[in-house]
Amino acid sequence: MIFIGLITLAAAVIFIFVHLTAYAVRWAVEGRWTQDERSLAEAPLSGALHIAAEILSSGAVLLLLVADLALIIRHLRWKRPPPAAASAPAPPPGDDSLLPGAGPPAPPGTARRPVVLLHGAGMRGLTMAPLARKLRSEGLEVHLFTYWPPGLRFEAYARQLSDYLESIRGETGGLEFDAVGHSMGGLILRRFIVVLNGPVKIRRLVTLGTPHGGSVLWRFAPPALGRQLRPGGEFLRRLDEAGLPPGVEATAISGGFDQLVVPNANARWEGATNHTIPDAGHTRLIFHRETLRIVLGALDQKTLAQEVSSH
Numbered sequence: 647m648i649f650i651g652l653i654t655l656a657a658a659v660i661f662i663f664v665h666l667t668a669y670a671v672r673w674a675v676e677g678r679w680t681q682d683e684r685s686l687a688e689a690p691l692s693g694a695l696h697i698a699a700e701i702l703s704s705g706a707v708l709l710l711l712v713a714d715l716a717l718i719i720r721h722l723r724w725k726r727p728p729p730a731a732a733s734a735p736a737p738p739p740g741d742d743s744l745l746p747g748a749g750p751p752a753p754p755g756t757a758r759r760p761v762v763l764l765h766g767a768g769m770r771g772l773t774m775a776p777l778a779r780k781l782r783s784e785g786l787e788v789h790l791f792t793y794w795p796p797g798l799r800f801e802a803y804a805r806q807l808s809d810y811l812e813s814i815r816g817e818t819g820g821l822e823f824d825a826v827g828h829s830m831g832g833l834i835l836r837r838f839i840v841v842l843n844g845p846v847k848i849r850r851l852v853t854l855g856t857p858h859g860g861s862v863l864w865r866f867a868p869p870a871l872g873r874q875l876r877p878g879g880e881f882l883r884r885l886d887e888a889g890l891p892p893g894v895e896a897t898a899i900s901g902g903f904d905q906l907v908v909p910n911a912n913a914r915w916e917g918a919t920n921h922t923i924p925d926a927g928h929t930r931l932i933f934h935r936e937t938l939r940i941v942l943g944a945l946d947q948k949t950l951a952q953e954v955s956s957h
Contacts, residue, residue: 764791794806799871804837815846850945855906857875859914861875896918
């Protein structure tokens with residue numbers, strides 16, 4: 647028991663150290679970018695609180711990843727189909743039927759289109775469950791998509807998304823979806839709407855902390871991804887040149903305390919409606935209540951339109 651406690655403590659220390667290192671790098675690079683070089687130690691108290699909130703959010707996501715692994719193991723071990731159901735089709739890639747709280751679709755008429763959530767790099771669908779639960783409580787029909795395995799190019803993940811949307815179109819009763827993508831998930835959505843937005847379409851999409859302009863920290867990513875996410879690289883340039891197809895509406899939400907999109911300005915998306923949550927880090931965007939407000943407004947334009955007209 648003591649050994650497990652020591653291992654847990656060591657893991658927590660390493661976890662916090664990695665986050666502080668990422669913020670130190672972000673602080674230095676952002677300072678050079680804005681000609682205001684400072685060290686992380688010079689951050690105000692509010693900055694320390696934002697970092698603490700980000701670390702707690704990342705810890706929650708890590709626990710969700712562990713829960714996701716446990717669900718997969720449990721499914722493989724205990725959910726053997728009976729002989730009569732042996733010929734039944736397997737769940738499609740990215741199916742969220744194993745996730746707690748997946749629940750039935752929202753009642754007809756409570757949402758205009760089903761919403762698909764995409765996680766960030768190194769994550770899985772379950773890490774978007776906190777946001778999914780909040781959206782479902784607002785009457786939206788939500789699906790969690792997992793792209794897998796890590797390290798593939800965006801083209802491969804976009805094809806996985808296309809196959810997934812095709813596989814669930816029967817149960818959703820339509821050919822049109824809205825989508826929310828966290829971090830790299832937003833770029834997968836952009837790749838999809840540029841190349842594969844065919845009979846099954848995404849009409850509205852929201853990105854959370856997506857490096858639309860790349861990030862200098864992605865140089866440490868696997869080569870295939872690192873090249874595509876390099877600031878000024880060909881992949882991002884082609885996405886920008888393609889723009890948004892007619893009929894597609896986009897919103898980009900960035901965190902003012904994002905430690906992974908460096909510089910933070912690279913989370914802005916030219917041609918989209920941009921919002922910044924000043925106190926949100928990269929992972930905290932998933933949990934932030936302001937994120938929920940903006941996402942709901944983007945998926946149902948009446949909310950923000952009423953707010954704008956009242957000012």
